[in-house]
Amino acid sequence: xxxxxxxxxxxxxxxxxxxxxxxxxxxxxxxxxxxxxxxxxxxxxxxxxxxxxxxxxxxxxxxxxxxxxx
Amino acid sequence: xxxxxxxxxxxxxxxxxxxxxxxxxxxxxxxxxxxxxxxxxxxxxxxxxxxxxxxxxxxxxxxxxxxxxxxxxxxxxxxxxxxxxxxxxxxxxxxxxxxxxxxxxxxxxxxxxxxxxxxxxxxxxxxxxxxxxxxxxxxxxxxxxxxxxxxx
Numbered sequence: 075x076x077x078x079x080x081x082x083x084x085x086x087x088x089x090x091x092x093x094x095x096x097x098x099x100x101x102x103x104x105x106x107x108x109x110x111x112x113x114x115x116x117x118x119x120x121x122x123x124x125x126x127x128x129x130x131x132x133x134x135x136x137x138x139x140x141x142x143x144x
Numbered sequence: 145x146x147x148x149x150x151x152x153x154x155x156x157x158x159x160x161x162x163x164x165x166x167x168x169x170x171x172x173x174x175x176x177x178x179x180x181x182x183x184x185x186x187x188x189x190x191x192x193x194x195x196x197x198x199x200x201x202x203x204x205x206x207x208x209x210x211x212x213x214x215x216x217x218x219x220x221x222x223x224x225x226x227x228x229x230x231x232x233x234x235x236x237x238x239x240x241x242x243x244x245x246x247x248x249x250x251x252x253x254x255x256x257x258x259x260x261x262x263x264x265x266x267x268x269x270x271x272x273x274x275x276x277x278x279x280x281x282x283x284x285x286x287x288x289x290x291x292x293x294x295x296x
Contacts, residue, residue, distance in 0.1 A: 110175060123205070125205050
């Protein structure tokens, strides 16, 4: 992958946030897979293995929070 | 990718939602889970089991995914494979309204594999009303990127 690296300067964080992200040559889904792999390598979150059943998405999210930082 | 290929090979009727779906629309962030709605029929749940067995070397835990649960009291099933960091959240319905049939989707191609992905508007509708902060951030990103408006 070859990213175009350029220096951009901003007068404020607001101006920085409004600036478009640097364009990536990499297709988004491939970038997603690569980022996930990096994320898992940096911050592995061992999840209990197997099948878990939930009556609602809220119940599922509570279980996810127990095993995750986000 | 192995999972998506297995879904296609098994003929699973599904629609990808969550961070993986957002990535197909160019909004990329890391995640540990693959979220999907599946069509709620016993035949399709069998296809899901077939696909997961193919992707995860016949893990016997997959037998615990049942039609009785997904079509009954447990519309959300999480499967964490024996290895790796990815887990799958499989839904047959979300609240009263959202199901495989009600989530607007489009077909994307990745390395020759067809993937059914929720549209940006459908993802926005799913995420905007939830309490999870990450979902709210995702909804804001979708609204801004795709200039989405709230429906009345």
